[in-house]
Amino acid sequence: MDINKLIAGRVAALREASGLSLTALAERSGVSRSNISLIERGESSATATVLDKLAGALGVTLASLFEAGGDAPTPPSPLNPAAAQVVWTDPMSGYVRRQLSPALRSPMQLVEVVFPPGQRVAYDQVRREADVHQQVWLLEGEMEITVGEQHWRLAPGDCLALREDQQIVYANPGRQPARYLVGLVTLPFAI
Known part of the structure; x- marks a missing residue:
C-alpha cells in the first residue's frame, strides 16, 4: 500500500466532504495551497506537523488521515490484522x-x-x-x-x-x- 496515496485520498475526500476549496483549506490550516495540492496528488511526503494542521482544519484527528476510505462495498471489519x-x-x-x-x-x-x-x-x-x-x-x-x-x-x-x-x-x-x-x-x- 502506498501510504502517500492513502493520505492523498483521505485529505481530498475529507476536503470535498467539508465543501472546502484548496484555497479555503489553505487559509484554515496555514498550509500553502500548492503543498495541499501536492499532498492530494500523492506527490509529497507531508510531515507530521503539516498533516496535523490539515487534520485540525478538516475537523478530524491526525490518526484518521491514515484510515482507508469509506467507499468500500462491504462494511469494515472489526479486526485489523x-x-x-x-x-x-x-x-x-x-x-x-x-x-x-x-x-x-x-x-x-x-x-x-x-x-x-x-x-x-x-x-x-x-x-x-x-x-x-x-x-x-x-x-x-x-x-x-x-x-x-x-x-x-x-x-x-x-x-x-x-x-x-x-x-x-x-x-x-x-x-x-x-x-x-x-x-x-x-x-x-x-x-
Whole structure:
C-alpha cells in the first residue's frame, strides 16, 4: 500500500466532504495551497506537523488521515490484522506510527509510535470540530512531552493523559528509540 496515496485520498475526500476549496483549506490550516495540492496528488511526503494542521482544519484527528476510505462495498471489519496495519514514517523526524485500530468509524483510535532518539516534533493545535483526548503509555525508552506550559518526562510504564487543545511537543532526549501507545478518543463538543 502506498501510504502517500492513502493520505492523498483521505485529505481530498475529507476536503470535498467539508465543501472546502484548496484555497479555503489553505487559509484554515496555514498550509500553502500548492503543498495541499501536492499532498492530494500523492506527490509529497507531508510531515507530521503539516498533516496535523490539515487534520485540525478538516475537523478530524491526525490518526484518521491514515484510515482507508469509506467507499468500500462491504462494511469494515472489526479486526485489523498486523499485516494490514498502516505504517507511516515522518520524513522530518523519522518517527514511525502504526495505525492499530480497525477502519471502523469509532470515537476511539489506537496508534503505536516508535520515536527516534534526539528527535522532536511540535504540533500547533488548530481549531477542531471535536474534543480530542489522548493518553500516551510509554513502553520503552524515555520521552519528554510538553503541553502548553506543562512539561513531563516519561519513563517506561508511565501514562500521560492530555487534551489536544494547545501546542504539544514530543521529544526523545534519550539515546535509544522510545516506543509508546497512544489512545485517542474524539468527543463532540457540548452545545
